[in-house]
Amino acid sequence: MQSIPVDTARLGVLRCAIAPEAKIVNPETKEVRKDRDGNTIYTVAVTVRQDGRRISVIEITVAGEPKGIEEGQILKVSGLTAFLWQMGERHGVSFRADSISPTIVPPVKGGGTG
Template identity: 70%
Template sequence: MQSIPVDTSRLGALMCVVKPEPKIADFERKEVKKDRDGNTIYTVAVTVRQDGRRVSVIEIAVAGEPKGVAEGMPVKVTGLEAFSWVMGDRHGISFRAAAITSAPIAPSVSAGSKAGG
């Protein structure tokens, strides 16, 4: 399966909408998916918005638990790759990243005006 690098700078503001959760490899045995090094794979649902268009949600897999990432937080995604997959008559795109971290929140204009009053 060939990976396709994704330019995250073109995806606009990225926001976590579902906190990191361990990815399940086998639902019957409740087995958690691991990478080659034994690290748990987590999935994080992130909103993306390109050039003022409608918002899309993508699930991104990442090895190891993304620390400090919670629902509603802006995030930074490093090393994002897309993969095309086919299973029987089903097909789609999946995403994997090297890291997902919390991003600094831009200061609010109204917050500065309250300090003087």
């Protein structure tokens, strides 16, 4: 599997589309996927908005539960890597990050209407 580092600064605005969910290995037993250190693997659906109105959604996996992330928040993604994969005739790109956290946006001063 080929890994490609991704420069998140070039991706534009990253926003949480679906809050973190534990990645399930077996739907029947509800067993969750763990990394080699025993941390639960989570998936976060993230919208990427680069130029104007064009938006893509990618799913990013991360070891350990990302804290404080809610749908709609702008995110900071560190250590993002893309992995090219192929299984038989199927192929695609998956994404993994070292960490995902909410971006703290300072309140707008004087933004009141009254």
